[in-house]
Amino acid sequence: MAKITYIEHDGTEHAIDVKTGLTVMEGAVKNNIPGIDADCGGACACATCHVYVDEAWLSKTGTKSAMEESMLDFAEGVQDNSRLSCQIKVTDDLDGLKVTMPESQH
Amino acid sequence: MTDASAHVVIVGAGHAGGTAAALLRQYGHEGPITLVGDEPIAPYQRPPLSKAWLKGEADADSLALKPTEFYAENHIDFRPNVTAYKLDRGAKTVALSDGTNVAYDALILATGARAIALPIEGADLEGILFLRTAAHAEALKAQVGPGKKLAVVGGGYIGLEVAASGRALGAEVVVLEREPRILARVACGALSAFFQGYHEKHGVRFELGATAAAFVGENGHVTGVKLADGRVIDCDAVVVGVGAHPNDELAKDAGLDCARGVVVDLDARSVTDPSVFAIGDVAHRPMPIYDRMFRMESVPNALEQAKQVASAITGRPRPAGECPWQWSDQFDLKLQIAGYAFDVDEILLRGDPASAKFAVFHLKGDQVQSVEAINSPPEFMMGKQLILSRKPVNKAKLADPSVSMKEVAA
Numbered sequence: 001m002a003k004i005t006y007i008e009h010d011g012t013e014h015a016i017d018v019k020t021g022l023t024v025m026e027g028a029v030k031n032n033i034p035g036i037d038a039d040c041g042g043a044c045a046c047a048t049c050h051v052y053v054d055e056a057w058l059s060k061t062g063t064k065s066a067m068e069e070s071m072l073d074f075a076e077g078v079q080d081n082s083r084l085s086c087q088i089k090v091t092d093d094l095d096g097l098k099v100t101m102p103e104s105q106h
Numbered sequence: 107m108t109d110a111s112a113h114v115v116i117v118g119a120g121h122a123g124g125t126a127a128a129l130l131r132q133y134g135h136e137g138p139i140t141l142v143g144d145e146p147i148a149p150y151q152r153p154p155l156s157k158a159w160l161k162g163e164a165d166a167d168s169l170a171l172k173p174t175e176f177y178a179e180n181h182i183d184f185r186p187n188v189t190a191y192k193l194d195r196g197a198k199t200v201a202l203s204d205g206t207n208v209a210y211d212a213l214i215l216a217t218g219a220r221a222i223a224l225p226i227e228g229a230d231l232e233g234i235l236f237l238r239t240a241a242h243a244e245a246l247k248a249q250v251g252p253g254k255k256l257a258v259v260g261g262g263y264i265g266l267e268v269a270a271s272g273r274a275l276g277a278e279v280v281v282l283e284r285e286p287r288i289l290a291r292v293a294c295g296a297l298s299a300f301f302q303g304y305h306e307k308h309g310v311r312f313e314l315g316a317t318a319a320a321f322v323g324e325n326g327h328v329t330g331v332k333l334a335d336g337r338v339i340d341c342d343a344v345v346v347g348v349g350a351h352p353n354d355e356l357a358k359d360a361g362l363d364c365a366r367g368v369v370v371d372l373d374a375r376s377v378t379d380p381s382v383f384a385i386g387d388v389a390h391r392p393m394p395i396y397d398r399m400f401r402m403e404s405v406p407n408a409l410e411q412a413k414q415v416a417s418a419i420t421g422r423p424r425p426a427g428e429c430p431w432q433w434s435d436q437f438d439l440k441l442q443i444a445g446y447a448f449d450v451d452e453i454l455l456r457g458d459p460a461s462a463k464f465a466v467f468h469l470k471g472d473q474v475q476s477v478e479a480i481n482s483p484p485e486f487m488m489g490k491q492l493i494l495s496r497k498p499v500n501k502a503k504l505a506d507p508s509v510s511m512k513e514v515a516a
Contacts, residue, residue: 022168026168029171029172030170030172030173030176032128032131032132032172032176032180034132037409039405039406039409040153040405040406040433041151041153041154041405043153043433043435043440044440045433045440045442046406046431046433047487067440067483070483070484071483071487073483073484073487074483074484074487074488074491074511075487106426106428
């Protein structure tokens with residue numbers, strides 16, 4: 001279990017306990033958190049689960065695969081700390097993780 | 107309709123219905139929500155059924171759209187194993203198989219589509235399967251494995267995904283396709299040839315121009331597919347993937363305008379009755395970028411229309427128009443399709459199919475109508491934007507993979 005804080009674009013925070021083994025995307029979707037659409041359900045096919053990872057957590061969330069990098073390259077509002085949340089597996093090490101959602105997922 | 111206390115009844119608890127219920131709460135709807143589904147379980151994702159789930163890489167929990175407790179916690183009256191059999195638009199009630207007659211202020215029809223069965227001899231034998239529901243996938247899983255022979259009737263995307271998963275599980279797989287090529291209705295010749303070659307490399311056998319004339323069996327279980335030319339293809343199980351039919355009977359019987367699907371407007375609202383909406387596979391909806399109306403069977407379409415209906419009911423602005431898209435995973439191939447190939451006068455190949463990394467662009471004049479991208483996210487992502495913007499493209503640049511997609515779209 002890891003506590004993850006999802007921050008909407010308008011600043012609204014949702015702190016949720018997410019089971020290890022799920023992805024950061026699944027933690028949001030299963031708890032009906034607004035701002036992560038995840039149209040493809042985690043197939044890395046759509047880039048609608050884009051988040052900004054809090055700088056302090058970047059090293060712990062792992063590296064992007066070539067596919068993720070390539071999808072993100074064309075998403076809107078991409079920054080250095082952009083990730084597709086379906087590609088971040090939740091581990092105990094991520095307890096306290098903070099991610100912020102972009103203004104739109106299109 | 108922005109009555110926060112309105113009773114919303116959703117008939118159909120698939121991807122569209124389940125998402126509409128969740129979005130209504132997310133968008134602040136406070137009135138009662140009743141969600142009725144004919145399956146025994148809460149809404150779940152169907153795409154993994156033919157892929158990760160079949161291969162044992164996903165379980166029921168990971169398939170579920172929301173955890174079981176979500177519905178009670180959010181005051182959504184979820185009723186599994188229940189169908190709706192009569193809609194009375196005058197009284198604004200819907201009669202359910204659990205014996206209740208539920209009154210609605212807004213009714214959302216999300217009844218989906220059902221697999222088309224082959225009306226041929228032997229169709230009621232055991233071991234003839236479809237793939238629409240978790241129960242179907244469960245039955246199929248029990249039939250595929252090392253040494254088993256699986257026949258797939260229909261070389262469409264579902265058939266090909268089942269073939270790929272069947273091979274991954276060690277089964278012998280043969281795909282029977284009536285047309286002279288696979289994917290005949292949905293893809294161009296180059297893509298058909300590529301997928302056939304890739305599947306053959308992984309041990310899938312194809313019989314093209316092969317019409318299934320009858321199923322043959324022993325002791326009530328299928329043992330083969332008899333083709334129109336008289337040959338019999340031996341098998342232990344059959345998956346029939348020859349398309350789906352919209353479940354629009356409830357709407358039709360109630361006098362709602364239907365055209366192979368319930369005809370709706372840009373808010374997913376029935377053109378006949380402002381209190382009734384239809385979303386997902388059962389909706390016949392307008393698509394302004396193609397200046398026409400049609401019915402789509404895809405998860406992104408279900409999600410988009412769930413957003414439309416939840417927005418309409420809660421008084422939010424209508425979501426911006428989308429570019430329809432879909433995806434398919436087979437072996438290590440990721441296929442992403444954006445748009446539909448309407449009114450196409452030119453097909454342009456970008457990249458080399460031999461590298462298993464290429465894209466097929468379908469053009470109308472110098473506008474992109476659709477793109478099929480194999481292991482090529484930039485072509486898919488940029489293609490989607492070009493389809494939506496209707497911006498003219500330079501064809502020479504588009505056909506040249508050394509020119510980046512960003513430059514093509516610049």
